[in-house]
Amino acid sequence: MIFKWFRKHKKNAPDFWVDYVDSFKNADKNSIGETRFVAFDTETTGFDKKNDRILSIGAVSFIGKSIQVNNSLELYLEQDVFNPETVKIHGLMKKGSLEKVTELEAIKTFLAYVKNAVLIAHHANFDKNMMNEMLSRNGLGKLKNRFIDTGSLFNKSKHIIYRENLKEHYTLDDLCNELNVPKVDRHTANGDALITAIVFLKILSRLDKRKNLEWDYLLKT
Amino acid sequence: MKNSIAERVGDFLKGYPPFNMLSNNTLLKIATEVTINYLEKGDTIFKKDDPWHDRFYVVRDGAINLYYSNGDVKDIMNIHDTGDLFGLRPLITKEPYKLTATANEESIVYAIPISVFQSETDNNTKVQKYLITAFASNAFDPYTEEEAGKIFVDYLPNTSQDIVNFQTANYTKSPITCSTESSLKDAAKKMSAYKIGCIVVVDDEKKPVGIITNSDIKNKIATGLFPIETPVTNIMSSPVITGKKGLTIADGQLQMIKRSIGHLCITKDGTDNSKLIGVLTHHDILVNLGKNPTVILKEIKRAKRTKKIRAARLKGNALLKSYIEQNIPITHIINVISQINDAVTIRVVELALKKMPTPPPVAFSWLALGSQGRREQLLFTDQDNALVFDDVPEEQYEVTKTYFLKLAKLVTKSLNKIGFEYCEADMMASNPEWCKSLTEWKNQFTNWILSPDEKAILLSSIFFDYNCVYGDKQVVDDLTNTIFTTLEKTDLFYKFLGRDAVKSPTPLGFFKQFLVEQNGDQKELFNIKSRALMPLIDAARLLILSKQISGVNNTSERFEKLAELEPNNKELYESCSYAFKALSKFKTKQGLLGTNSGKFIDLETLTKEEKLKLRRCFKPIQKIQEVLKIRFDLKNFM
Numbered sequence: 001m002i003f004k005w006f007r008k009h010k011k012n013a014p015d016f017w018v019d020y021v022d023s024f025k026n027a028d029k030n031s032i033g034e035t036r037f038v039a040f041d042t043e044t045t046g047f048d049k050k051n052d053r054i055l056s057i058g059a060v061s062f063i064g065k066s067i068q069v070n071n072s073l074e075l076y077l078e079q080d081v082f083n084p085e086t087v088k089i090h091g092l093m094k095k096g097s098l099e100k101v102t103e104l105e106a107i108k109t110f111l112a113y114v115k116n117a118v119l120i121a122h123h124a125n126f127d128k129n130m131m132n133e134m135l136s137r138n139g140l141g142k143l144k145n146r147f148i149d150t151g152s153l154f155n156k157s158k159h160i161i162y163r164e165n166l167k168e169h170y171t172l173d174d175l176c177n178e179l180n181v182p183k184v185d186r187h188t189a190n191g192d193a194l195i196t197a198i199v200f201l202k203i204l205s206r207l208d209k210r211k212n213l214e215w216d217y218l219l220k221t
Numbered sequence: 222m223k224n225s226i227a228e229r230v231g232d233f234l235k236g237y238p239p240f241n242m243l244s245n246n247t248l249l250k251i252a253t254e255v256t257i258n259y260l261e262k263g264d265t266i267f268k269k270d271d272p273w274h275d276r277f278y279v280v281r282d283g284a285i286n287l288y289y290s291n292g293d294v295k296d297i298m299n300i301h302d303t304g305d306l307f308g309l310r311p312l313i314t315k316e317p318y319k320l321t322a323t324a325n326e327e328s329i330v331y332a333i334p335i336s337v338f339q340s341e342t343d344n345n346t347k348v349q350k351y352l353i354t355a356f357a358s359n360a361f362d363p364y365t366e367e368e369a370g371k372i373f374v375d376y377l378p379n380t381s382q383d384i385v386n387f388q389t390a391n392y393t394k395s396p397i398t399c400s401t402e403s404s405l406k407d408a409a410k411k412m413s414a415y416k417i418g419c420i421v422v423v424d425d426e427k428k429p430v431g432i433i434t435n436s437d438i439k440n441k442i443a444t445g446l447f448p449i450e451t452p453v454t455n456i457m458s459s460p461v462i463t464g465k466k467g468l469t470i471a472d473g474q475l476q477m478i479k480r481s482i483g484h485l486c487i488t489k490d491g492t493d494n495s496k497l498i499g500v501l502t503h504h505d506i507l508v509n510l511g512k513n514p515t516v517i518l519k520e521i522k523r524a525k526r527t528k529k530i531r532a533a534r535l536k537g538n539a540l541l542k543s544y545i546e547q548n549i550p551i552t553h554i555i556n557v558i559s560q561i562n563d564a565v566t567i568r569v570v571e572l573a574l575k576k577m578p579t580p581p582p583v584a585f586s587w588l589a590l591g592s593q594g595r596r597e598q599l600l601f602t603d604q605d606n607a608l609v610f611d612d613v614p615e616e617q618y619e620v621t622k623t624y625f626l627k628l629a630k631l632v633t634k635s636l637n638k639i640g641f642e643y644c645e646a647d648m649m650a651s652n653p654e655w656c657k658s659l660t661e662w663k664n665q666f667t668n669w670i671l672s673p674d675e676k677a678i679l680l681s682s683i684f685f686d687y688n689c690v691y692g693d694k695q696v697v698d699d700l701t702n703t704i705f706t707t708l709e710k711t712d713l714f715y716k717f718l719g720r721d722a723v724k725s726p727t728p729l730g731f732f733k734q735f736l737v738e739q740n741g742d743q744k745e746l747f748n749i750k751s752r753a754l755m756p757l758i759d760a761a762r763l764l765i766l767s768k769q770i771s772g773v774n775n776t777s778e779r780f781e782k783l784a785e786l787e788p789n790n791k792e793l794y795e796s797c798s799y800a801f802k803a804l805s806k807f808k809t810k811q812g813l814l815g816t817n818s819g820k821f822i823d824l825e826t827l828t829k830e831e832k833l834k835l836r837r838c839f840k841p842i843q844k845i846q847e848v849l850k851i852r853f854d855l856k857n858f859m
Binding site for chain 2: 057060065066067068069070072074076098099180182184185188191192194198201202204
């Protein structure tokens with residue numbers, strides 16, 4: 001089914017996009033423990049997917065429960081759109097000393113990094129939409145990865161009797177507090193990506209108490 | 222490319238040894254190669270007999286349990302907490318693991334590749350030594366810098382003790398000698414003239430051929446084995462043991478221990494075939510080492526000036542520190558330090574008396590009060606002292622009192638110079654209020670006992686722990702007898718003391734939290750003195766007074782005595798005694814860390830284990846307070 005989908009794409013797609021798409025072709029259906037996950041986060045100029053821009057992308061990848069520090073991704077993007085309001089949250093200034101890349105370069109690096117991994121993000125829809133919007137600005141298709149949202153995953157991990165007390169909306173800070181994850185480097189894309197990864201692992205271990213967790217359950221939102 | 226995660230990992234590692242010994246650059250290189258492992262409770266990192274990993278581990282969050290397993294037996298070696306290293310074996314020897322490491326709770330652990338770590342820290346001996354030490358001591362807990370420093374003590378020659386050990390020994394440079402032709406009598410005359418304990422017998426070329434010591438004279442002459450006219454060659458020990466000029470203290474000591482001798486002859490080339498240039502005695506070594514109570518006491522006793530006493534007393538602090546580090550029983554430490562403190566006071570009074578124009582007109586005694594009176598003072602504290610002089614006819618009273626006040630002023634001044642702060646409340650013998658005749662003191666105590674009020678109780682709690690440090694003991698005994706006779710007449714006084722003893726609640730709050738100070742500079746700090754030590758001190762004093770026991774002043778000894786007197790409460794009293802000792806040690810450790818009295822403890826600096834220990838000490842406090850409430854019927858009195 002997925003394969004048909006691919007063919008619809010333009011024949012003159014750039015190589016990196018083809019490579020990215022190809023990485024899904026031979027993907028075996030691994031068990032959860034053998035699957036490569038990438039937790040990522042974006043810092044943006046705001047919440048409007050049309051008008052706002054991604055300023056930085058941070059990501060960490062892991063298989064099992066080990067995260068390799070040297071195999072993380074940290075990108076800062078050159079953008080014309082600037083919103084002084086959000087600077088106080090992420091601390092990224094228009095002209096900073098950080099080495100910046102263009103949107104296209106960021107996409108190339110990001111896609112090469114994530115490949116066919118299962119993507120994890122807190123409020124995944126937002127990051128997903130921002131990314132897809134950026135991809136389409138650059139004439140590319142949407143992300144093909146499977147997504148897991150740590151916010152809704154957390155809801156699932158709560159026992160049925162606590163469900164009615166659940167909040168509509170859990171911030172990453174809420175989860176850090178509930179799951180006892182140190183809030184190091186909060187509000188940098190890279191720091192939040194790492195926190196998201198640990199939050200995910202913690203929730204996963206709660207869900208997987210009986211060691212019989214299934215993909216369907218994990219991916220169903 | 223920038224790697225913020227590596228930077229944060231580095232930031233974390235920087236807070237703990239040995240990473241705090243590395244440069245930021247090195248640290249970042251190592252941090253970049255770290256793997257962050259998430260562990261669920263019960264997850265295993267390595268098992269006994271597993272082949273070694275190419276990495277070692279640091280606990281980031283949670284706790285890792287290291288245990289030794291043999292069949293079904295699991296022996297927990299240690300639970301590692303944030304900042305602790307484990308799995309160091311592959312760093313030292315490439316052998317399979319001997320222990321099993323599992324997550325005691327949900328944890329995050331940083332795995333550090335050994336190859337990277339080693340190539341980055343190759344030339345850093347400090348780091349290597351730290352790791353070897355950490356590996357060697359299973360019970361190692363580098364929570365704080367101080368604790369880490371403790372581990373170095375044994376391995377790095379950076380402590381004053383070790384530096385002293387490797388210093389060149391300071392020997393007597395102009396040794397007293399006699400020729401081979403001398404008789405023992407001549408030699409002995411010389412020894413007594415120079416007040417020395419040994420004489421070296423030398424030949425015509427000044428080469429040492431033998432040595433005669435006090436014990437030779439005792440064993441060979443006084444027993445009648447040889448007449449005193451016998452030639453020295455008959456009784457001297459020969460050949461002599463020699464050493465070279467640059468001999469270190471450590472070497473000298475080793476030689477003496479090996480050959481069980483007390484004197485080493487220092488010669489020009491180090492053999493007995495060259496000229497004698499000095500003698501190194503066991504005493505010289507002790508003086509060089511300094512941190513020996515006997516030597517410190519001797520120094521104090523011989524001191525002619527306050528400055529000298531101060532120097533000696535400071536050595537006492539160094540001694541205290543090393544005792545605490547070596548985990549020497551606290552009772553022994555207290556004894557030694559009290560001896561030193563007493564010796565200081567005695568010497569100070571002696572020197573003050575010399576400065577007085579006349580000898581004292583009547584007998585007097587110098588009392589130590591409070592903690593020094595209880596002989597449980599470890600660190601420098603305030604002076605609390607008093608003076609009792611024998612009764613004199615009324616017309617001589619003024620002159621006598623003036624004399625003793627002057628003396629007391631000299632003493633308190635010197636004590637202050639030595640390091641004992643003046644008492645804030647001026648409870649010192651230099652205050653006319655606390656420098657009284659025997660009858661005045663008797664009236665004072667009788668008053669306190671028969672009509673107690675708040676102030677009387679406060680003062681009593683200080684004065685009842687008096688201890689005669691210098692002077693006439695008879696005067697003090699007389700005073701003590703009067704006190705006990707008066708105590709028999711009333712129960713009210715006990716009630717007052719009792720109320721005082723139970724007034725501060727058990728230091729644990731409703732939710733088993735430590736009660737910390739609510740305001741002031743000490744906000745959030747735990748006052749170990751008023752909340753934990755004082756309740757025990759007060760309880761012991763009251764109980765021992767009610768039993769009419771005098772002369773047992775030390776709080777832990779008081780509880781031990783009580784255990785003896787009341788076998789049915791033995792267990793409680795013994796636990797009180799133990800708790801008191803443990804708490805004193807805590808306070809002393811804190812005091813040494815902060816070079817203060819150690820009264821306030823920052824709970825943040827304590828390890829989980831220490832907190833647990835501290836908490837355990839509080840149980841007997843609560844129980845003893847219950848006993849006091851019932852025994853002295855305080856319920857309706859509060």
